[in-house]
Amino acid sequence: MRIAARSTGGVAGRAKRVLFACAATILSAASIALLFLGVDAYLHSRVQNDGGVNVWGYRGPTIGRKAANEIRVAVLGGSTAFGYGVHWNESFPYYLQMLLNEDARNRRYGVVNLGAPGQGAFGFRFDLADYAYLRYDVAILYEGYNDLGDTDLPNAVPPRDSVNNLLWRRQSPVFRATGYMPVLPLVFREKAMQLRSGGQLDAAYRGRVVFKPGLAARASADALQTAAAIAESVGNVVGRLTGDAALAAQAAALDTKSWRHYTDNVIAAVRFARAHGVKVVVVTQPYASQAHIAQQRALSDALKSAFGDDAEVKYVNLGTAVDLRDQSIAYDGLHLVASGNERIARGLVAPVRELTSR
DSSP: OHHHHHHHHHHHHHHHHHHHHHHHHHHHHHHHHHHHHHHHHHHHHHHTTTTTOOOOOBBEEEEEEOOOOOOOOEESSSSSHHHTSOOOSSSSSHHHHHHHHHOOTTTEEEEEEEOOTTGGGHHHHHHHHTTTTGSSEEEEOOOOOOOOSSOOOOTSOOOOBOOOOOGGGGGGGGHHSSSOOOHHHHHHHHHHHHHTTTTTTHHHHHHHHHOOOHHHHHHHHHHHHHHHHHHHHHHEEEEEEEOOGGGGGGOOOTTTTOOHHHHEEEHHHHHHHHTTEEEEEEEEOOOOOHHHHHHHHHHHHHHHHHHTOOOTEEEEEOOOOTTTTOOTTTTTTTOOOOOHHHHHHHHHHHHHHHTTTT
Protein backbone atom coordinates (compact mmCIF):
# COMPACT_ATOMS: atom_id res chain seq x y z
CA MET A 1 0.00 0.00 0.00
CA ARG A 2 2.87 2.36 0.79
CA ILE A 3 4.47 1.64 -2.62
CA ALA A 4 1.18 2.44 -4.36
CA ALA A 5 0.93 5.67 -2.41
CA ARG A 6 4.43 6.69 -3.46
CA SER A 7 3.60 5.89 -7.10
CA THR A 8 0.41 7.93 -6.97
CA GLY A 9 2.22 10.78 -5.30
CA GLY A 10 4.94 10.70 -7.97
CA VAL A 11 2.38 10.94 -10.79
CA ALA A 12 0.60 13.77 -9.01
CA GLY A 13 3.92 15.59 -8.54
CA ARG A 14 4.81 15.27 -12.20
CA ALA A 15 1.35 16.51 -13.20
CA LYS A 16 1.77 19.55 -10.98
CA ARG A 17 5.17 20.30 -12.48
CA VAL A 18 3.75 20.01 -16.02
CA LEU A 19 0.84 22.30 -15.11
CA PHE A 20 3.26 24.78 -13.52
CA ALA A 21 5.46 24.74 -16.62
CA CYS A 22 2.45 25.27 -18.89
CA ALA A 23 1.19 28.13 -16.73
CA ALA A 24 4.64 29.74 -16.74
CA THR A 25 4.83 29.44 -20.54
CA ILE A 26 1.39 30.96 -20.98
CA LEU A 27 2.20 33.81 -18.60
CA SER A 28 5.48 34.44 -20.39
CA ALA A 29 3.79 34.54 -23.79
CA ALA A 30 1.05 36.79 -22.42
CA SER A 31 3.66 39.14 -20.96
CA ILE A 32 5.48 39.33 -24.31
CA ALA A 33 2.18 39.98 -26.08
CA LEU A 34 1.19 42.72 -23.64
CA LEU A 35 4.61 44.34 -23.95
CA PHE A 36 4.36 44.20 -27.73
CA LEU A 37 0.87 45.71 -27.71
CA GLY A 38 1.88 48.43 -25.25
CA VAL A 39 4.86 49.53 -27.32
CA ASP A 40 2.86 49.23 -30.51
CA ALA A 41 -0.01 51.35 -29.18
CA TYR A 42 2.48 54.02 -28.15
CA LEU A 43 4.05 54.04 -31.62
CA HIS A 44 0.60 54.29 -33.21
CA SER A 45 -0.06 57.44 -31.18
CA ARG A 46 3.21 58.91 -32.45
CA VAL A 47 2.93 58.15 -36.17
CA GLN A 48 -0.74 57.79 -37.11
CA ASN A 49 -1.41 61.48 -37.70
CA ASP A 50 1.73 62.15 -39.73
CA GLY A 51 2.46 59.23 -42.03
CA GLY A 52 0.98 56.18 -40.36
CA VAL A 53 -2.30 54.43 -39.67
CA ASN A 54 -4.43 53.91 -36.60
CA VAL A 55 -4.73 50.62 -34.70
CA TRP A 56 -7.26 49.27 -37.23
CA GLY A 57 -5.04 49.98 -40.21
CA TYR A 58 -6.59 53.06 -41.80
CA ARG A 59 -5.59 56.74 -41.77
CA GLY A 60 -7.03 59.25 -39.36
CA PRO A 61 -8.88 58.78 -36.06
CA THR A 62 -10.73 55.54 -35.49
CA ILE A 63 -14.44 55.78 -36.18
CA GLY A 64 -17.21 54.40 -34.01
CA ARG A 65 -20.49 52.73 -34.71
CA LYS A 66 -22.28 54.04 -37.77
CA ALA A 67 -24.96 56.58 -36.90
CA ALA A 68 -28.53 56.26 -38.17
CA ASN A 69 -28.20 59.34 -40.40
CA GLU A 70 -24.65 58.61 -41.56
CA ILE A 71 -23.58 57.81 -45.09
CA ARG A 72 -20.21 56.11 -44.97
CA VAL A 73 -17.73 56.23 -47.84
CA ALA A 74 -14.62 54.02 -48.11
CA VAL A 75 -11.72 55.24 -50.26
CA LEU A 76 -9.40 52.50 -51.57
CA GLY A 77 -6.16 52.86 -53.50
CA GLY A 78 -2.41 53.18 -53.18
CA SER A 79 -0.20 55.92 -51.84
CA THR A 80 -2.04 58.72 -53.68
CA ALA A 81 -5.27 57.78 -51.88
CA PHE A 82 -3.33 57.28 -48.64
CA GLY A 83 -1.85 60.77 -48.97
CA TYR A 84 1.82 59.87 -49.06
CA GLY A 85 3.98 62.80 -47.96
CA VAL A 86 1.19 64.79 -46.28
CA HIS A 87 -0.66 64.62 -42.96
CA TRP A 88 -3.84 62.55 -42.77
CA ASN A 89 -5.94 65.72 -42.80
CA GLU A 90 -4.31 66.85 -46.05
CA SER A 91 -5.24 63.73 -48.01
CA PHE A 92 -8.14 63.85 -50.43
CA PRO A 93 -10.44 61.54 -48.39
CA TYR A 94 -10.30 64.06 -45.54
CA TYR A 95 -11.19 66.96 -47.86
CA LEU A 96 -13.95 64.89 -49.44
CA GLN A 97 -15.59 64.39 -46.04
CA MET A 98 -15.34 68.10 -45.26
CA LEU A 99 -16.84 69.11 -48.61
CA LEU A 100 -19.65 66.54 -48.52
CA ASN A 101 -20.73 67.77 -45.10
CA GLU A 102 -20.85 71.43 -46.11
CA ASP A 103 -24.40 70.96 -47.41
CA ALA A 104 -25.44 67.59 -46.05
CA ARG A 105 -28.70 68.82 -44.49
CA ASN A 106 -30.06 66.07 -42.26
CA ARG A 107 -27.34 63.60 -43.21
CA ARG A 108 -23.73 63.21 -42.20
CA TYR A 109 -20.98 61.81 -44.38
CA GLY A 110 -18.10 59.81 -42.94
CA VAL A 111 -15.16 59.08 -45.28
CA VAL A 112 -12.65 56.39 -44.32
CA ASN A 113 -9.18 56.43 -45.90
CA LEU A 114 -8.23 52.81 -46.68
CA GLY A 115 -5.31 53.76 -48.96
CA ALA A 116 -2.36 51.35 -48.84
CA PRO A 117 1.09 52.42 -50.13
CA GLY A 118 2.27 50.40 -53.13
CA GLN A 119 -0.95 48.44 -53.44
CA GLY A 120 -2.69 48.07 -56.79
CA ALA A 121 -6.13 46.99 -57.97
CA PHE A 122 -5.48 43.42 -56.79
CA GLY A 123 -5.91 44.62 -53.22
CA PHE A 124 -9.32 46.26 -53.71
CA ARG A 125 -11.53 43.27 -53.01
CA PHE A 126 -9.42 42.17 -50.04
CA ASP A 127 -9.71 45.59 -48.42
CA LEU A 128 -13.43 45.67 -49.16
CA ALA A 129 -13.79 42.34 -47.35
CA ASP A 130 -11.47 43.19 -44.45
CA TYR A 131 -13.34 46.42 -43.70
CA ALA A 132 -16.90 45.24 -44.38
CA TYR A 133 -17.57 45.71 -40.65
CA LEU A 134 -17.42 49.49 -41.21
CA ARG A 135 -20.72 49.17 -43.09
CA TYR A 136 -19.73 51.60 -45.83
CA ASP A 137 -22.39 52.63 -48.34
CA VAL A 138 -20.08 53.78 -51.14
CA ALA A 139 -16.65 52.54 -52.22
CA ILE A 140 -14.31 54.78 -54.19
CA LEU A 141 -11.67 52.85 -56.16
CA TYR A 142 -8.74 55.16 -56.90
CA GLU A 143 -5.68 53.41 -58.35
CA GLY A 144 -3.90 52.78 -61.62
CA TYR A 145 -0.33 53.99 -61.14
CA ASN A 146 0.72 50.91 -59.18
CA ASP A 147 -0.32 48.65 -62.05
CA LEU A 148 1.66 50.37 -64.82
CA GLY A 149 4.48 48.62 -66.68
CA ASP A 150 8.14 49.32 -67.36
CA THR A 151 8.05 52.03 -70.04
CA ASP A 152 6.63 55.55 -70.44
CA LEU A 153 6.44 56.20 -66.71
CA PRO A 154 6.66 59.37 -64.64
CA ASN A 155 9.81 59.65 -62.52
CA ALA A 156 8.01 58.72 -59.30
CA VAL A 157 6.85 55.36 -60.70
CA PRO A 158 9.63 52.75 -60.87
CA PRO A 159 9.26 50.21 -63.69
CA ARG A 160 7.25 47.05 -63.11
CA ASP A 161 7.61 43.92 -65.25
CA SER A 162 5.24 41.67 -63.27
CA VAL A 163 1.74 42.04 -61.90
CA ASN A 164 1.26 43.77 -58.56
CA ASN A 165 -0.17 41.35 -55.98
CA LEU A 166 0.84 43.32 -52.90
CA LEU A 167 -1.55 43.20 -49.95
CA TRP A 168 -0.07 45.86 -47.68
CA ARG A 169 -2.00 45.10 -44.51
CA ARG A 170 -2.24 41.34 -44.91
CA GLN A 171 1.54 41.10 -44.69
CA SER A 172 0.86 41.17 -40.95
CA PRO A 173 -0.29 37.89 -39.37
CA VAL A 174 -1.81 39.90 -36.53
CA PHE A 175 -3.97 41.91 -38.92
CA ARG A 176 -5.03 38.79 -40.79
CA ALA A 177 -6.08 37.12 -37.56
CA THR A 178 -7.57 40.00 -35.58
CA GLY A 179 -7.97 43.15 -37.69
CA TYR A 180 -5.50 44.98 -35.45
CA MET A 181 -2.72 46.57 -37.52
CA PRO A 182 0.58 46.46 -35.58
CA VAL A 183 2.79 49.37 -36.51
CA LEU A 184 5.96 48.17 -34.78
CA PRO A 185 7.21 45.79 -37.52
CA LEU A 186 6.08 48.28 -40.17
CA VAL A 187 8.00 51.17 -38.59
CA PHE A 188 11.21 49.15 -38.50
CA ARG A 189 10.72 47.69 -41.97
CA GLU A 190 9.86 51.01 -43.62
CA LYS A 191 12.75 52.76 -41.91
CA ALA A 192 15.06 50.08 -43.31
CA MET A 193 13.47 50.51 -46.75
CA GLN A 194 13.96 54.28 -46.55
CA LEU A 195 17.62 53.89 -45.68
CA ARG A 196 18.19 51.45 -48.52
CA SER A 197 16.29 53.56 -51.05
CA GLY A 198 17.62 56.99 -50.12
CA GLY A 199 14.31 58.04 -48.61
CA GLN A 200 12.26 56.81 -51.59
CA LEU A 201 9.88 54.69 -49.54
CA ASP A 202 7.04 54.72 -52.05
CA ALA A 203 9.47 53.78 -54.82
CA ALA A 204 10.75 50.94 -52.65
CA TYR A 205 7.17 49.67 -52.25
CA ARG A 206 6.48 49.98 -55.97
CA GLY A 207 9.50 48.11 -57.26
CA ARG A 208 13.02 49.16 -58.07
CA VAL A 209 15.03 52.13 -56.87
CA VAL A 210 18.21 53.49 -58.39
CA PHE A 211 19.77 54.92 -55.24
CA LYS A 212 22.75 52.95 -53.89
CA PRO A 213 23.09 53.40 -50.13
CA GLY A 214 26.45 53.74 -48.42
CA LEU A 215 27.87 51.08 -46.14
CA ALA A 216 26.76 52.88 -42.97
CA ALA A 217 23.20 53.19 -44.22
CA ARG A 218 23.19 49.52 -45.26
CA ALA A 219 24.39 48.43 -41.82
CA SER A 220 21.67 50.45 -40.11
CA ALA A 221 19.09 49.10 -42.51
CA ASP A 222 20.16 45.52 -41.77
CA ALA A 223 19.80 46.14 -38.04
CA LEU A 224 16.34 47.62 -38.50
CA GLN A 225 15.30 44.73 -40.73
CA THR A 226 16.37 42.36 -37.96
CA ALA A 227 14.30 44.35 -35.47
CA ALA A 228 11.34 44.13 -37.84
CA ALA A 229 11.75 40.36 -38.05
CA ILE A 230 11.80 40.11 -34.25
CA ALA A 231 8.69 42.26 -33.97
CA GLU A 232 6.99 40.17 -36.64
CA SER A 233 7.89 36.98 -34.80
CA VAL A 234 6.15 38.38 -31.74
CA GLY A 235 3.22 39.05 -34.03
CA ASN A 236 3.19 35.39 -34.98
CA VAL A 237 2.71 34.59 -31.30
CA VAL A 238 -0.04 37.18 -30.82
CA GLY A 239 -1.74 36.43 -34.13
CA ARG A 240 -2.29 33.35 -36.19
CA LEU A 241 -0.95 32.70 -39.68
CA THR A 242 -3.89 32.13 -41.98
CA GLY A 243 -2.14 30.56 -44.95
CA ASP A 244 -3.79 33.11 -47.23
CA ALA A 245 -3.25 31.75 -50.74
CA ALA A 246 -3.27 35.27 -52.17
CA LEU A 247 -0.16 36.14 -50.19
CA ALA A 248 1.76 33.31 -51.83
CA ALA A 249 0.57 34.06 -55.36
CA GLN A 250 3.37 34.14 -57.89
CA ALA A 251 3.69 37.35 -59.85
CA ALA A 252 2.93 36.73 -63.52
CA ALA A 253 4.21 38.80 -66.41
CA LEU A 254 2.41 42.10 -66.86
CA ASP A 255 0.44 42.55 -70.08
CA THR A 256 0.56 46.25 -70.97
CA LYS A 257 -1.43 45.81 -74.19
CA SER A 258 -4.77 44.59 -72.86
CA TRP A 259 -4.21 45.62 -69.17
CA ARG A 260 -6.31 42.57 -68.26
CA HIS A 261 -4.79 41.97 -64.83
CA TYR A 262 -5.63 45.52 -63.82
CA THR A 263 -9.10 45.75 -65.35
CA ASP A 264 -10.09 42.24 -64.18
CA ASN A 265 -9.20 43.13 -60.60
CA VAL A 266 -11.16 46.38 -60.72
CA ILE A 267 -14.17 44.54 -62.17
CA ALA A 268 -13.88 41.84 -59.47
CA ALA A 269 -13.84 44.49 -56.75
CA VAL A 270 -16.88 46.26 -58.18
CA ARG A 271 -18.75 42.97 -58.39
CA PHE A 272 -17.86 42.18 -54.78
CA ALA A 273 -19.13 45.57 -53.65
CA ARG A 274 -22.36 45.38 -55.64
CA ALA A 275 -23.05 41.86 -54.34
CA HIS A 276 -23.00 43.39 -50.87
CA GLY A 277 -25.26 46.32 -51.75
CA VAL A 278 -22.44 48.88 -51.91
CA LYS A 279 -22.44 51.66 -54.53
CA VAL A 280 -19.17 52.26 -56.37
CA VAL A 281 -17.24 55.16 -57.86
CA VAL A 282 -14.30 54.12 -60.04
CA VAL A 283 -11.87 56.98 -60.62
CA THR A 284 -9.21 57.68 -63.21
CA GLN A 285 -6.40 59.49 -61.42
CA PRO A 286 -4.62 62.51 -62.95
CA TYR A 287 -2.91 61.37 -66.12
CA ALA A 288 0.71 60.41 -65.50
CA SER A 289 1.82 59.24 -68.96
CA GLN A 290 0.59 57.94 -72.31
CA ALA A 291 0.73 54.41 -70.88
CA HIS A 292 -1.52 55.53 -68.04
CA ILE A 293 -3.97 57.05 -70.52
CA ALA A 294 -4.08 53.74 -72.46
CA GLN A 295 -4.59 51.80 -69.24
CA GLN A 296 -7.48 54.03 -68.21
CA ARG A 297 -9.15 53.76 -71.63
CA ALA A 298 -9.07 49.98 -71.18
CA LEU A 299 -10.62 50.45 -67.73
CA SER A 300 -13.41 52.68 -69.05
CA ASP A 301 -14.26 50.16 -71.77
CA ALA A 302 -14.26 47.27 -69.29
CA LEU A 303 -16.57 49.13 -66.90
CA LYS A 304 -19.02 49.98 -69.68
CA SER A 305 -19.10 46.35 -70.79
CA ALA A 306 -19.59 44.94 -67.29
CA PHE A 307 -21.75 47.59 -65.60
CA GLY A 308 -23.21 49.76 -68.34
CA ASP A 309 -26.75 49.16 -67.06
CA ASP A 310 -25.97 49.62 -63.36
CA ALA A 311 -26.79 53.18 -62.29
CA GLU A 312 -25.08 52.62 -58.95
CA VAL A 313 -21.65 52.17 -60.54
CA LYS A 314 -20.14 55.47 -61.65
CA TYR A 315 -16.96 56.13 -63.57
CA VAL A 316 -15.28 59.49 -62.96
CA ASN A 317 -12.38 60.66 -65.10
CA LEU A 318 -10.11 63.07 -63.20
CA GLY A 319 -7.29 62.64 -65.69
CA THR A 320 -7.07 66.38 -66.33
CA ALA A 321 -8.03 67.57 -62.84
CA VAL A 322 -4.43 68.53 -62.04
CA ASP A 323 -1.22 68.78 -64.04
CA LEU A 324 1.32 66.40 -62.53
CA ARG A 325 4.13 68.35 -64.22
CA ASP A 326 3.39 71.25 -61.88
CA GLN A 327 5.64 70.64 -58.87
CA SER A 328 3.71 73.16 -56.81
CA ILE A 329 0.82 70.67 -56.97
CA ALA A 330 2.60 67.32 -57.43
CA TYR A 331 5.86 67.64 -55.51
CA ASP A 332 7.43 64.50 -57.02
CA GLY A 333 5.48 64.34 -60.26
CA LEU A 334 2.87 61.99 -58.78
CA HIS A 335 1.87 62.67 -55.16
CA LEU A 336 -0.16 65.78 -54.48
CA VAL A 337 0.22 68.51 -51.89
CA ALA A 338 -2.79 69.50 -49.81
CA SER A 339 -4.25 71.91 -52.38
CA GLY A 340 -4.00 69.25 -55.09
CA ASN A 341 -5.75 66.70 -52.91
CA GLU A 342 -8.52 69.20 -52.21
CA ARG A 343 -8.98 69.62 -55.97
CA ILE A 344 -9.36 65.85 -56.38
CA ALA A 345 -11.92 65.80 -53.56
CA ARG A 346 -13.95 68.54 -55.24
CA GLY A 347 -14.13 66.41 -58.37
CA LEU A 348 -15.74 63.58 -56.39
CA VAL A 349 -18.35 65.50 -54.40
CA ALA A 350 -21.02 65.55 -57.11
CA PRO A 351 -20.72 61.84 -58.08
CA VAL A 352 -20.93 60.74 -54.43
CA ARG A 353 -23.89 62.99 -53.71
CA GLU A 354 -25.67 61.77 -56.82
CA LEU A 355 -25.23 58.13 -55.80
CA THR A 356 -26.36 58.73 -52.23
CA SER A 357 -29.38 60.87 -53.10
CA ARG A 358 -31.26 57.87 -54.44
